[in-house]
Amino acid sequence: MSTTTGSVWRQPAQVWAVAFACVVAFMGIGLVDPILPAIAESLKATPVETELLFTSYLLVTGLAMLITSWVSSRIGAKATLLTGLGLIVVFALLCATSGSVEAVIGFRAGWGLGNALFISTALASIVGAASGGSAAAIVLYEAALGLGIAVGPLLGGLLGEVSWRGPFFGVVVLMAIGFIAVLTLVRDKGGKREPVPFSAPFTALGRPALAILAVAALFYNIGFFVLLAFSPFPLGFGAMGIGFTFFGWGVALAVTSVWVAPVLMRRMRRTTIILTVLPLLAIDLVVAGLVVADAMWLVVCIIVGGLLLGIMNTVLTEAVMEATDLPRSVASSSYSAVRFLGGAAAPPLAALLWHHYNATVPYLFAAASVLLAALTVLLGRKVLAHIDDESEGAGEDAEAILVGDAA
Template structure:
């Protein structure tokens, strides 16, 4: 059982605060903002790609499927690579791949080409985000929880600004956001080269088996399964809702900007307060239950041909997604007695598999049944995530205890 005694290091970390970070942490956080801008850039152009390339919703959704599938599988090798070539080289390698494959996506002429290049983009994304999270947590002087809040703030800021820029570029051409990602990541590449000092390699290199061994810990596996199920709702919102909001590229950009702003705000300011007042498990269950209700309302709004209902729900969902992202990421860092990079890789492998299946399935469900069906199915899967967490909560008592102290 973990002692409740506060160590001098923990006292120093609390006094340091969120903003008192080394230069290296800010360098990575800035690159994260640019990286996550790339994620939001392509969202407003999904209907335009479907229309101009004569593709179905499920075909366009494969942009998310290939991206998430490759990202999830590649997560298994990120620790193996970064522990051998170092954090800085791993980050630069990931960014370089994103630059190349996003640019190639902009030059594509068929949906199959874009789907393929998005897979390469996913490989770069895996190398970058897994290493960035573990690096920020490892280099931060303010403790794990504060470091994760900074990471989630970068995520929220990037996701919120990205759709605005994507909407502007997408109104010119659907190719614009792909080239926009390449340019932004080139900026991040240069920034990392000059601002991030060389970070020492870990004393013990990770093996390819480490992520699988990490999943043998029930707490980490529980969080992974929960995120796998929750991602069905998340990517239904991301990949399918643009088709039913009946907005152009500018409108979609503004909607997802509002969504991202709320996501960023709640991840930084609301999640820590919930974490202190309630247990992590209770807080995650509460926000995922509310997200389930939002998805169900989106289904009702789609059935009633009310785009305004869907628009409002997408924006409101940012509140719950921001809180959940911070809470569950913090829990993952405490879940198993393994290196943070290994825990992140193992967890991300499981959750990204959900992100790979869900976008394609959402498109197919709308083709097989009705336009509102994907939202109902997403709500069901998120609710099953809540049930999973409640049934297996005994495995997470040490996480709640650690956060309480």
């Protein structure tokens, strides 16, 4: 990775256009959080049915990731970005006008397809156009992710106070702006495209290092989405209360992903960071389960979880980028496909465990999954040795970015 000599925030207009659309796309992850209880009440849906809003979205996102590099290598990055954004606008509008929970679940699946096409191409587009090298691009991408995840619940809470349909209409407007920005500002690279074989993402998972990280991310994402998607129910807050809670969670995630994680990677090996943070996250989830009846302490656990998740997101992204010599779009698509499957399974499983036992058990289940992620990395540490060899260079890049920003 190259070293940046200027600020990560000084970027061409097309980078900011994609970054803005990234913020809105990532808002879609937490947008429905504050309105889950309202949707359940308004559409006469059970908690398990309501949690399927996450499952359909994440399941389709994950599966579609396996074909996105094949699509973008044939029609180009800009066309793929616009197709993804267009699908999100259409299906968010359909969600807003739906009359049943089954319809919203189905339209969220279509939203997931658009999300996969956009997100899988966005990182590569930012890396290709950003000034300051790939390290600066990843920091900018993680900043967009953190901001989107933080603002999504807040917007969902604000608009959800009016109607559960409000957040969906909000995404339609914002994503339409993103579509126009990408259409007018982003330029496709010239030259002949090299089509990626359809089998490339599947073959990539045969690489031991990438496979280990993907399996670890699957279990890690179960913890991530139990905390995100299940917590609104035991909190017992209204839309604004849930929105502010997960706004704080998202801000915590953004701070550690953008500023703390690069500093840690400069000082520690990537696998050491992962094997330190995952057990801490498991402890946080256990505590959340034990204090679930006390809303104030559950909020504290959610915010602390956001701090730990931010570190993990950035470190895992960096690790995947260095895990193989495959094109980054292929490696990212393969890894993301497996990772999102964990996220898709978590919300309804958490709701079922809550229904059959109590509100503590879903958090214990999440903690066990996170420990399995840590065990996967620990057992595969020899295979992952080369990603640690790259850590020193990554740390120098991270330091240069931070120094450049402070100047």
